[in-house]
Amino acid sequence: MINSILRYGLIFILLMLLQVLLFNNIEFSGYINPWIYIMFILLLPCEISSWLLLIIAFFTGLTIDLFCGSLGMHASATVLAGFVRPHVMRLISPRDGYEPGSDPSMIIYGFKWYLIYTLTIVLIHHTALFYLEVFRLTDFFRTLLRVILSSLFSITFIILLEYARKGK
Numbered sequence: 001m002i003n004s005i006l007r008y009g010l011i012f013i014l015l016m017l018l019q020v021l022l023f024n025n026i027e028f029s030g031y032i033n034p035w036i037y038i039m040f041i042l043l044l045p046c047e048i049s050s051w052l053l054l055i056i057a058f059f060t061g062l063t064i065d066l067f068c069g070s071l072g073m074h075a076s077a078t079v080l081a082g083f084v085r086p087h088v089m090r091l092i093s094p095r096d097g098y099e100p101g102s103d104p105s106m107i108i109y110g111f112k113w114y115l116i117y118t119l120t121i122v123l124i125h126h127t128a129l130f131y132l133e134v135f136r137l138t139d140f141f142r143t144l145l146r147v148i149l150s151s152l153f154s155i156t157f158i159i160l161l162e163y164a165r166k167g168k
Contacts, residue, residue, distance in 0.1 A: 046098040057082025077129035
């Protein structure tokens with residue numbers, strides 16, 4: 001129990017530092033903004049209770065909001081991602097179900113499963129985040145382009161970090 005709290009605490013700190021010190025400084029022509037901190041929500045254990053997942057998601061997003069000065073946009077988008085995560089996991093669950101005590105990883109469930117899982121959660125998160133940021137429909141297609149490009153960029157880095165995390 002203590003080991004998993006320390007492990008997830010370390011992962012949280014590392015992802016927040018990467019996001020704040022490195023990825024917040026990456027922006028390509030206003031269209032691509034990678035948000036890899038969402039990986040923390042993706043890495044939480046499969047059997048985590050919904051209320052705890054929502055609380056962790058809120059504080060994860062709030063931490064980024066404090067560093068970015070974004071007034072709750074990240075917190076709300078991350079809570080939405082935390083809310084849909086159990087439903088997405090239920091929809092794409094393996095035939096035998098999830099292994100008890102496992103975390104959703106590429107090593108255990110395969111690349112295809114992890115890609116679908118990550119793509120779905122990141123697209124939901126980024127859609128909520130960018131449309132909350134714009135908060136008008138007049139820039140619908142421009143914002144949609146931002147969502148798609150930023151999601152692809154974020155997913156690429158999340159998958160690379162997953163490979164690095166598992167030592168592949």
